[in-house]
Amino acid sequence: MRLRAALVLALIAALLTAPPALAEVVHPRQQWLRDATAGLFLHWGMFTAPRHLDCAAWERDVTGGGWSAGYWVDEARKLGASYIVLATFHSRLGYARPWPSAIPGSCATERDLLGELVAAGKEKGVRVLLYMTDDPQWHAEQGVETLDSVAYSAYKGQRVDLTTRAGFGMFSYDLFFEVMERYPDLAGFWIDNDNEYWEQHRLYEQIRERRPSWLLSNNNEDTPIMDTVSNEQKTGMTPPYDYPQAAWTPMPRLTEADYKLPTTGDWWYDGGDHPVDVRLSTGRFITNAGSSMKSLMAETPMVNGRFPPQQEAFNAFMSTWVPPISESLRATEGGGYMYGGLQPGFWNDGAHGVITVRRDDPDIQYVHVVTRPSTDHVRLRDNGYRVRRVSDLRTGRPLRFAQSGGHLTILGITAWDDYDTVFKVETAGRTGFLDGVTSTAPELVDGSFETFWDAGGRLPASVTLDLGRRERIAYLAVNQREWSPVYARESFGRPEDSARIKNYRVHVSDDGRHWGRPVRAAALPSARGVQIIDLGERHARYVKLEVLDTWAGPQAPRFHRQLRIDEIAVARAYPLSRGSLPLEAEHQRRSGGARVERCAACSGSAQVTGLSGGTLTYRDVTAPAAGEYRLRIDHTAAAPAPLSISVNGAAPTEVRVPGDNPDVPAATSLPVTLKAGANTIALTGAAGVDRIAIAPMPAAPGPPRTTMTVDPSGLQWVGPGRQTLNVSATLRLDDDEALDQVSLAPAAPAGWTVEGGPATAATLRLGQTLTGSWTITSPGEVSAADVPISASFRLLGRPGTVTRQLRVRPRPADRVFMREAEDSRNRIGDAGITSCAACSGGQKVRNLGGGPDAYVLFEDVTVPAAGSYTLFVDFTVNGERSYVVTVNDGTPVEVKVSGTGNNTPYTTTIPVTLRAGANTVKLHNDAAAAPDLDRISLG
Structure with a gap:
């Protein structure tokens, strides 16, 4: 498998020198950012506290306060950041331009602050990107007008209203070209969404022509011409630091995780010294690196450029915490994905972490334990890598390990870092996989993660793998397309969910026609990275994977029933080391009909069966103190089966354990009461036993997922x-x-x-x-x-x-019908639901219009009699937009509305003619974005 790893690296090298057709996904100009781990995002401008309403006064206080470009560059380097994104031309910071601009229209400084920052960064190897916004809606948020339409109109020789999207688009378009001309050492633009004027006038194509080495990054959407997709402030995952769980762009697309370091307050300095959650921030830093994502960390400089004390303290901490593990973060890629590597994610006894893989030597990997287990070992799937040596990266101390049944267990860990314990894992490559496998879906076995199989919205769906001849089969390693989050969520008003496999069946056959009963029928977790399907020890030529359903629900139509898989590898055997785990069943006392049987997928490659007429007894299960513990039993069964557990001779506890294959272990956990010191646990029943494990009970378990x-x-x-x-x-x-x-x-x-x-x-x-x-x-x-x-x-x-x-x-007495837009009885297409504190019900539907698939269709709009009614539409909008209202598939009617701010509900009325009983009312706009919708009612 060392050859396979080399082929993957060769593929990436080929992509890096690919012709322009692939240039926006992988291109040589991106290499410096691919080599980076992090960036520093700075929101800073006229409205940085204490806010300034006059541009000249703000500049005087910036200079008088001792602003220094070198300070920003030095703080970025403490964070391990290779670049800075400067966001002063921000819609809510006064559209300030920190350079002497020849183009009137908003605040511009006389001192060339941008030029100084670019020069300071160049001197110390830190690149600078300039933030540009498309959004004029906050032009008067502070009670003063920050956009000077009169001055810009005089400059252009035509009337231009900068408070409109078209006018602001023209103004900002000119600024792009001014910056390109003036600052050749700038690294590119970080663009906060798109403006129609830019697109109509081929802005991005012209940037490519004039500055071909510059990067373009776009916020929250995957625009093909952009180099980078930035994912803004993702939250809601478990554990909360695992930011990539909410990402939706597969490698090798260049992605950023864009998040605040201060855990409270605004994206900019609002006058407070807000705390930095070190646990959350370091966890994000590490898990992003473990997914080949760049951590774009936002800090909040004050008017004089200095950071509040708690942010400075975090930077100082990072400057000493990162260097001892820097080799595991620099020139590495996320492991468990297209670059190979062990399996990331949830491990044993509450542990969680990620894998990084060396680019120059993929046989060297790093296990980052961000959440430590409650025990003294870490157990994770090895994904076919034969491990030669394990050591603690911070101390260099070698560690004992055991490898069998597809798992690597690192043993005897006594020193844990508070935020990331890193183990250097040296391997002899990936072994045991079959070459020359063909498939009914060729994309699954072509060795390229740039091609993938799409089930086309059809479920159940199946693919067949032809091994070429009858072979031994141990497991499948499945890399699904990483194009969806791993849990249901709302992101900027758009519904998201996991498009990964849930329930599946696997069949094997010698002739490809007669399949018999499935050898596996189970569920895969909704998780990122490679997923392993153990098959026991099978012999066949053909393997069929049948996907019965996926995790995504119908509330997320983009992902519902949309199965995509990158690669499937077939393994004939697991790597095996001489080390063994404690509490393996085959080393314990047996009586009656209990016997040891070979089990390739089991720990130690063996299990104990025959417990329906015999007993397996663990005589020395040690507990450090008396109390309640979590007992995990790894068991095997061809079907759900009873298992009886007796602790220290007490009355047995009966459990019914799952099973679908007598050669593949599953797990069941239950609480048991142990005494201090040695304990005896006896097991009987119709299942086989692989091993048991004892761990402290979770201290305060929250709700399950x-x-x-x-x-x-x-x-x-x-x-x-x-x-x-x-x-x-x-x-x-x-x-x-x-x-x-x-x-x-x-x-x-x-x-x-x-x-x-x-x-x-x-x-x-x-x-x-x-x-x-x-x-x-x-x-x-x-x-x-x-x-x-x-x-x-x-x-x-x-x-x-x-x-x-x-x-x-x-409902109010003057209404005969009322329903919220977010009600589950409505259909909303590609629109999404978002919170709205001022709205009825606390939610609204946003992202309406702009195409035929983003709408709200109210069905079963019931009235007592046919006739004329007044349709009340409650909405929020900033500026001027239009709904199109269609009743009972009749003639569409345009309804123009306007408002200020997107959090204030307004109401408009439309006369409609309805029939008695059920009607349909559709609010849409195929041509342009529509207002957000709170609810409708009839009077």
């Missing part, structure tokens, strides 16, 4: 009198840790009634769902009520709940 949906969702407006609602809910488990005694049901408010009992499940495992339906009735005249719909369960013996609220409100 679940997705819960309620239909109808959102705020429900109902008419007068007694009302009945039909409600359904679904709970999906997204976590590897099983839930027990699961119950799902609404709780009726006082006076309300619920028809239908709770939906229940004895156990819920990864990817499984529980669904219930109920009829909820109000007591006589309806009044405002919140109906909680809750899932209760036990996790490792501890109770837990997950709750969603169904909010019910009586």
Whole structure:
């Protein structure tokens, strides 16, 4: 497999010298940024606290305060940043230009601050990119006009309104060319979204012609001509530092993670010395490097350019914390993806981390343990790499390790770094994989991550792999396309979800026609990086992977049922070392019919079976203190089977463990009470046992990773009198840790009634769902009520709940119909739902219009009689935009509206003619962006 790694590097080298057709994905001008780990993002301008409303006064205070370009460059280097993005021409910082501009229109300094920064950076090897915005909407946010349309109109010899997108586009277009002419040592532009004027006048193409070595980066969208896709302030993942979980652009696309270092306050200095969460910030820094993403860290310089004390302190910390592990971050790529490497993500006993791989020698990898396990070892999938040596990178201390069953276990770890314990793993390359495999989807076995198989929206979907002859088969290594987040979320008002495999089946065959029963039928986690499907020890020529469904739900149409896979590799065997793990079953006491059997996918390549007529006894399970512990049992079974566990001779605990293959271990965890010192654990039952592991119970486990949906969702407006609602809910488990005694049901408010009992499940495992339906009735005249719909369960013996609220409100007396735009009964196409504190229900639909697929379709708009009605549309907008309203597929009507700020709801009215009963109302605009939509009602 060393040859395969060399071929991957050769592919990347070829892409780096590729012709212009591939230039925007991989191009030589990008190489300096690909070699970088991080950048420093600086938001700074007229409205930096204390805000200045006069450009000259701001410049005087900048200079008088001792502003120094060298200080910024030195602070960037402390962070390990190779570049600075300067955001002064920012819509909410006064559109300040820190250079002497010949083009009137907004604040420009007499002192050439930009030129000084570019020169200072060049001297110390730190490049500078200039931020440019497309957005004029905040031109009067501070109560003064910051854009001078009169002066710019005189300069252009024509009337130009800079507060419009077209006028601002013309103004900023001129600035691009002024900067290109004046600052040849600039590294490029960091562009905050697009302006129609730029696109119409071929701005980007002209930048390419005039400054071919400059980079172009765009915020939050993947524009083909741009070099870099920047992902802004992603949150909501578990663990919270694992920023790449929310990324949606696959390698080798150059990507940034753009986030604030101060955990509170604005993107710019607002007068406060806000704290920097060291744990969160270092975790982001490391996990981004482990995904080949660049950390663009935003700090908030004061008017004089200096950073608040807590940010300076963080920079100083980074200047000493990073150097001892710098070899694991510089000239490396993220491991587990297209560059090879061990599997990143969630490991044993609460551990989590990423892998980095040396570019010059992919046989050297680094395991970054960002969240340490609760035990003294780390166990992760080896992805076929034969490990020769493991050492602690910070100390150089060699460490014991064991390798079998597809796992590498690093043992006896006593020294943990507070933020990132790094192990240097030296390998003998990737072994055991079959060459010459062909497929019904050739893209899966062509050795290129630039081509991929697309199922075309069809599920179930299957692919067949032809090994060329009958071979031994141990497992599949599947690299799915990294083009979606790993969990459901909203990003800038657009719904996102994981497009990765959930439930699958694997069949094998000797002739490609007769497949028999599946050898695996299970669920894959929604996770980034290579995923392993163990098959046991099989012999066949053909392997068929059948994908039954994916994780993405219908609320995210871009990802729903959209399966894409980059590569699948077939392995005949696992790497094996001489080291063994503690508590492996084959080394314990056996009685009755218990016996040791070979099991290639098991730890130590063996398991103990025959426990239906025998007993496996662990006689020396050591606990440091008496108390409750988490017992994990790795077991095998051809189907779900009973297993009995007795601790220290106590009455046994019966569990039903999952299984779909007697040669592939699965895991079940349960709480057990141990005494200090040696304990005895005895196991009997119909399953085989690979090994057990003991760990402290999680100190305070939060809610498990679940997705819960309620239909109808959102705020429900109902008419007068007694009302009945039909409600359904679904709970999906997204976590590897099983839930027990699961119950799902609404709780009726006082006076309300619920028809239908709770939906229940004895156990819920990864990817499984529980669904219930109920009829909820109000007591006589309806009044405002919140109906909680809750899932209760036990996790490792501890109770837990997950709750969603169904909010019910009586509609106003002058309305015959009212519904929120975000209601689940509507169809919203490619539009998205976002929070809006001032809106009814606290949400609205945004990203409406601009094409035929972004709309809100209200179905079942019910009225008591045919006739004329007034349609009330509640919306938010900044500037002037239009809806197109179509009722019952009739003639579309344009409705023009205007407003200030995008967080203030307005109302407009339209006369409509409706039929008795159900109608449809569609708000859309195929030609241009429409306002955001809060709700509609009829009067």
